[in-house]
Amino acid sequence: MLVKEELSRYNRQMILPELGLEGQKKLKAASVLLIGAGGLGCPVLQYLAAAGVGTIGIVDDDVVELSNLHRQILYNHTDIGQAKAKIAAAKLQLLNPHVGFTAYQERFRADNAVNICQDYDLVIDCSDNFTTRYLVNDTCVALGKTLIFGSILQFEGQVAVFNHQGSANYRDLYPAPPTENINCVEGGVIGILPGLIGLYMANEALKLICGIGETLAGKLMSVNALNNAVLVFKIAAKKSADIPKPALAKTGKAIAEIDKATLDRWLETYADKVFLIDVREDYEHEDGNIGGINLPLYELTASLTAIPKNKKVVCYCQTGQRSKMAVQLLDGVYVGEVYSLREGVFG
Structure with a gap:
């Protein structure tokens, strides 16, 4: 149920006929897990919190560094050395006190992936390495969770929606990790790019939650900020059958x-x-x-x-x-x- 302050806060988006009061209620009831509170994670978190997504989980084991600040605009100089997950949750709570936040100050690993993911409706991958990307994808496939994916490097970014109603997953696009892993540390990144790609990712999340518009399920969008080229490719799913969602219990037991x-x-x-x-x-x-x-x-x-x-x-x-x-x-x-x-x- 939306309180009076929420009706006023979200008024400008609620008057959109595609969204309306029912769409806002869906946002409030939704739970979203975000992996990585860095360059991509910052704008995604800010706009989902501002839009009124009811429950947001933040997974990140890193701390704020000076070299982050040109693109990770949720943080400032006084945050250097602090845990990203916790400081992000605290700042976002100030942005919107009607949203609940859970900070997971830990690396997303095979032995905690299922427990962290299983209670969320939607997963958003804002990670910056292939090991985590494949693990996030495989966890979502195993749990039957829709995954919003984004990546950035230099001037180019990608956005896709995976594993949604039988659509392709990340391994259908990239079956195996590349032999050479160039990330923003080695290759660099223009500061506005994660903001641009992150906003596309947040927009996909809002559409998926509210059930409106056309999403990037089964598609990959590539955006080049240097020459303004925007391309959308179709991704064929290798598996046509619906993926069953297993019944899982939370467990803290060590994996044999x-x-x-x-x-x-x-x-x-x-x-x-x-x-x-x-x-x-x-x-x-x-x-x-x-x-x-x-x-x-x-x-x-x-x-x-x-x-x-x-x-x-x-x-x-x-x-x-x-x-x-x-x-x-x-x-x-x-x-x-x-x-x-x-x-x-x-x-």
Whole structure:
């Protein structure tokens, strides 16, 4: 229910016929998780808070540095050395006291990804590295969450909506991380670019929450701030079936892991008692694997009958990130020993 002050605060957007009172109520009822409170995260957070999104989670383990201030406009000189997640939540609370904020002052990792994400309606990836991007994507695929993605480098930015009503996910666009990882630290970035791309991301979030307009689901928009080129590409989804949302319980238990040497020893000693599951995509399994069956993350909980209960189950992937998540997904819904292969098949 909107109070009198909220009706006045949001008046200018509520008079839009596409949004109206019902749209504003949807915004107030919505919960959004944002990964990364840096250059992209700052404008996204400010505009979602100003628009009245009811609950916002902020994940970031970094602190404000002087080199951030030319583009991360939520912070100022007096914030240097302070935790971004906490200082952002405090500043945004002043911007809009009708919004609830939760600050997660920690890195988004395979062992906390599910617990952090599972209670939010929408996830927005404002991270700046490929490890986190793939982990955010895989978590959203496993949980059936819509993901808004953005990236920036030098003068060019990208925006997309992934995993929305069967649309493509990040791995459909980029199946594997690039061999060369150039980020803003090495390549540089013009200060206005994260603001420009962040506003597009915030706009996609508002449209998705309110159910209005045309979104970037199944599309990638590329914006070049140097020559003003704006291009939109279609992304084909490799999986056409709906992704089931597994029932998950919050858990603080440590994820059971083994290294490659331990697995090799098990296979050599009692191979008939070990059951391998490759939780990567089918095309990754076909490119090379160490045996077992192939059950991508989003098929895992729907395929429990394919997993024997009288063997040691070892989940593996490329880097060990998705396999950790697989162990967490199976916790509480599968009875038996389940392990993640630490650092993946190439560890």
